[in-house]
Amino acid sequence: MSNIIKTIKTTSENQDFINLVAALDKSLWGRYPEENQEYWKNNILEINPNVVIIYFDNKAVACGCFKKYDKNTIEIKRMFVSLETRGMGFAQKILQELELWAAELGYSLSVLETLHKQKEAIGLYQKVGYSIIDNYEPYIGLKDSICMKKKI
Template sequence: MDNKAVACGCFKKYNKNTIEIKRMFVSPEARGIGLAQNILRELELWGHDLGYLFSVLETLYKQKEAIALYQKTGYTIVDNYEPYVGLDKSICMEKQI
């Protein structure tokens, strides 16, 4: 796509057993070709290789496509974790990796 970055994602340590997926994004012109799913899978594999057992993430309740992607890839909705406790627009999810 003209040597332009079109997708990204990262993770950070959440606790000793868990990574938190952050900054998942695919530009509109690059959606629908599996980039988000591939990035997510690679982040999970990387976390697993580093010894983490779980992956958590947060998204907004309005992000229906993101929620569907995460559920399709094995994430389940859980109670909001810190720092999202009490934020009714946040959806938190978790997966064993």
């Protein structure tokens, strides 16, 4: 029997997205106990109409979203792939879907922020064309943040 993979566009009000973000937050808090409230205040779930979720055998296993950063730029947010489905290309698929969606809406640039210990994420972002840039607001001065940018 083959595994069924389904990708959907939805909003941040989708319960599967909310559950995946809770798992993301739990993993980040566990990996970064040294971070203080100054960092985590930037890590909130906002109402967002631009969410992508991947389902694997009818289970939500990966997500990401974007929000408008400025008139030409989106910011990728809340990228997460469940532990049991990592290495299956889902993060790259989520990014591709988000970038295509943003391009359809007229955006030409994408920025994102990740943390310095997220070596796999940084490697993935660089593999698909993101470059490390100076930290942008609200991450200026946060030494553990790595900001990246790509033309879409």
